[in-house]
Amino acid sequence: MVLLTEKTQKRLTIQTQDIAPETKAIRSLDWDRDRFDIEFGLQNGTTYNSFLIQGEQTALVDTSHEKFRQLYLDTLKSSIDPAKIDYLIISHTEPDHSGLVKDILQLAPNITVVGSKVAIQFLENLVHQPFERRIVKNGDKLDLGNGHELEFVIAPNLHWPDTIFSFDHKTQILYTCDAFGMHYCSDSLFDEDLVVIEEDFKYYYDCLMGPNARSVLSALKRMGELPEITTVATGHGPLLFHHVKELTGRYRKWSQEQTKAETNVAVFYVSDYGFSDRLSQTIAHGIIKTGVAVEMMDLKSADPQEITELVSNASGIVIGMPPLSNANVAQAGLSTILAAAKAKQSFGLFESGGGEDESVYPLRNKFKESGLIEAFPPIRVTENPSEGTYQLCEEAGTDLGQFLSRDRSIKQMKSLDSDLDKALGRISGGLYIITAKKGDVASAMLASWVVQASFKPLGVTIAVAKDRAIESLMHTGDKFVLNVLEEGNYQALMKHFLKRFAPGADRFAGVKTQSAENGCPILTDALAYIECQVVSRMECSDHYVVYATVESGRVSKTDSLTAVHHRKVGNHY
Structure with missing residues (x-):
């Protein structure tokens, strides 16, 4: 069942579907959200996933964001009388998953809230009312009847200190909340197309899980003590079913690299x-x-x-x-x-x-x-x-x-063979300034690794170092302007954008600009500009290669040439 809000500008829908015997997913689809939590950009919206397990007793695993209050509660009531829910399992207390806990407590005053000790403490400050509670530790079990025995895995710092996983021995589903999730909104309930979701899966890991790599490895070790896991029911994005081993394996690999x-x-x-x-x-x-x-x-x-x-x-x-x-x-x-x-x-x-x-x-x-x-x-x-x-x-x-x-x-700069280093340095490139803006955030960088990549549609590729500030504005769907510098008239712009900017500094201070149709800055003194939109990007060691289609452009001086950059060495800019 899908329910639509009356708001057309921000689409909020609800999707419900059985995922196993007596087990239903209730997914709140936030199609147009472009910022989340720590304010990293979202290209494909997000979802808030909740689950209903009905054995002889009933458990609700997590709720939803408060923006879905009416949609979520109406959907839940169409599946069960909330007063008949015996347990509310709190995977963790971040508001996007526990935003409707207070509503559930009002509808089901006799419900028992299940969570880690830290989660229960946080929840007391969140709802400001008494409630029945059951604090669980690693390995504790909750028997719902009809074979639905839940075993709890303590997984602190993924990505809050109160996180728990819940494993249903009957369905072999592991409920993991934030872990193994992604901010990716679609009607697809499961991870059928790995290619489509893997960029969002990695970006989500880098932003939320990478800083807690040791905790990820600890959780994976505890998961290894469970029977075979057939489905990972995440709190965000599609559920993992088709690629469980592959994607959990990536978490292990990335986390091992972090800890080493x-x-x-x-x-x-x-x-x-x-x-x-x-x-x-x-x-x-x-x-x-x-x-x-x-x-x-x-x-x-x-x-x-x-x-x-x-x-x-x-x-x-x-x-x-x-x-x-x-x-x-x-x-x-x-x-x-x-x-x-x-x-x-x-x-x-x-x-x-x-x-x-x-x-x-x-x-x-x-x-x-x-x-x-x-x-x-x-x-x-x-x-x-x-x-x-x-x-x-x-x-x-x-x-x-x-x-x-x-x-x-510095060590890496010295590691290349001298002849190879010099040979690579003979690969020349033009000189360009990439400018991008999203919301109130704007950035720019000097670029030389730029090349036309396709005719139909017209497209270009740009190599962007991972540690560039502009990298966060160069994801799929983002827009930018490729400013082409003029031969003999590029030194001032190059000098300005080569300097080191303090964190948060305005990179366009003192530079003449105008706004492109896509909202990004055009450098007035550039030879030409091209408005682009990112279609995809590929991870290449220390860079991303960004492919973008060209939407419009203009040349200010038709008889001038592009400035060319010649390097002497090939192992640094």
Whole structure:
């Protein structure tokens, strides 16, 4: 069954379908959402998946986002009288999955809420009313009858500290909430077409799961102790059925690569305070783009020994300042970090945006006195974060990662054979400025690896380094302008866009621009411009090769030539 809202600009629909005996998926399809959670861009919307298991007793696994309140509750009522639901299983308490818990408690006042100890604590602060609860630990079981015996797997930090998985021994379905999901909205319930979803699957991992690679591996180990898993019922996107081993295997491979990295950064945050989790995830994503590993830790639930071990092994430290009013978190956690920190480590501090953040400056001064190196200036959040705030955080993380990986980059530059290096350097290219804008976020980069790639339709390819700030604006569906620089008249623009910009800096300050039809900046002094839309992109080691179709363009001087870039070496720009 599909229900449509009256809003035509933002499509919200509900899909229900049986996925196994006495087991139904209730999927809330958010077709047009283009931002999510940590404010990373969505190209294909998202879904919020909920599940109903009806044995002799009935369990509801997760709810939905509050924007689906009427649609979701009406759909649920068409399947069962909510008062007859015995258990509400909370995989984790993030609002996109638990946004309707309070509504369910009103409709089913005798329901028992099942979750981890941390989840129950978070939920108490969320619903502000008494409720029956059952706290579960790893390996605990819940028998619903008719063979539906649920076994719980504790999976903290995927991507919140309260996460649990639930495995139904009858149907062999594992309910994993955020883990193994993706922000991909379609009518397809399952993962039939791997090629279509794999970019979104990887992007989702990089943004949400990569910073918790050790926790991913721990969860995979516990999953390995279960009987064969035939279906992974995720909280976002299609359910995994056709490619379960392939996609869970990718999680294992990517996480092993993260944990074996020579350089890593410890990112500390407070999960239920202000915007700490979202801002920290954004900074972590910026770091990961540079090839530097990240390990995140919630200060509220972290053990002092775990904090000490993580800080001692880290090359860099990032801290989201906890609330001033919470003395235990503010003092004990920060004191432990300070005691374990060492000279020459890099650090960065940001406010959590909760309104009463512990001041960044006393800790900043103590770190500097101890010989630590500040990677980026303190990020102060005085109001609800904007798109610009998240851009600032991602770019700050990238700056930190680039600083920590500079020695590795220099080593790689020296690794090529001299003759091969010189030969590669003889491959010339034009000089271009790529400009892009989405919402309030704009960026630009100097590019030389640009080539026409097709006639029908007209298309170009551009190589974009993974750690470029503009990379986040060059996903499938995004639009940009290819500005062609003029021979003999390119030095000023090249010099401007070659300089290093501070995190969050306006890259177009002092440059003449006008707006293209696709909303992106056109450089007034460019020889020509071409408006493009990204169709696909391919991962190529340290770059993405982006293929885009050409929508329109114009030349300002028909008798001028494109500026050409000649390199002497082929192992760096």
